Amino acid sequence: MQKSIVKIENLSHKYSANWAIRDINLEINSYGIVGLLGSNGAGKSTTMNILCGSLNQTEGNVYINGINFRDDPMRAKREIGFLPQSPPLYMDLTVDEYLMYCAGLRHMSGNERKGAVKEAKERCGIAHFSNRLIKNLSGGYRQRVGIAQAIVHRPKVLVLDEPTNGLDPNQIIEVRALIKDIARDRVVIFSSHILSEVQLLCRDIMMIENGRIVFEDSMDAFNNYIAPHSMLVHLNNMPAIMELEAIQGVMKADLLTEKLVRLFFSGDSGIAETIVNESVNKGWRLQEITLEKNSVEEIFKQLSQHQSNNIS
């Protein structure tokens, strides 16, 4: 049977009296980016810290390449790289000094270190800053150095806790491109509370809310789940509601004002075009159509609701 690259089994963690995460299960069997999405305080950092061996869980097991963290933490840690929310950088070291130091912390031999640092710098696009003090780098380049320290020992699993937080828009684009490239030959677990970022980068998505998984599936399945199901239609000559509800694909029409109606529809993407055609044919004088997308908060609410309905 093929070993999972990452397997999390019934993971729970409690800080003093309060459970921060409860019964998290996850299995990753192929390379690519898995997004961990959750609002503030949902339990992302707790999950990631346990996954990297920085925090000892209260209950459950974490396996990296089949190695149980509890049984052999040293060997499991060799397979994993971690960039925490605040990158662990030494500002008064140069990029080379810092990465050599990190390779040493990863128990790489003297001979091995030089090649590994060179490779990590090239992969992260910082080779030209080898002798620059870290404090003299921009935020985006510091983040690249943070990613380089996390991959210097060539781990097959990389965990990034909100890696684009605090960067300017150009730096965000560059760091995202770097993460995409790095995920070609490893698993990257990436946390964010920005839905659009996770949608852009990730192959799979896991959503946590109040310490519990509320959604876990492919990005495609998620996008289907959150596809808009309603639209606002502004018509100068509003027809009877029954006439609107008779349009194929329209489930329900709610009249909001004399000229504004909300139409609920099933998953059909051609519905807007149908409305335009009907409006032209019947002289409804269409002014505007707006698809109504769910906000992240609404999605969390729906998913949490869905989960508690399933439990009860």
Ligand SMILES: Nc1ncnc2c1ncn2[C@@H]1O[C@H](COP(=O)(O)OP(=O)(O)OP(=O)(O)O)[C@@H](O)[C@H]1O
């Ligand atoms: N060291 C700690 N001691 C006590 N409670 C903690 C500690 N760290 C986190 N918590 C609590 O555990 C819960 C989960 O926190 P966690 O930091 O894992 O969430 P998060 O999803 O990473 O949030 P954020 O996006 O704000 O970083 C929160 O209720 C938080 O207040």
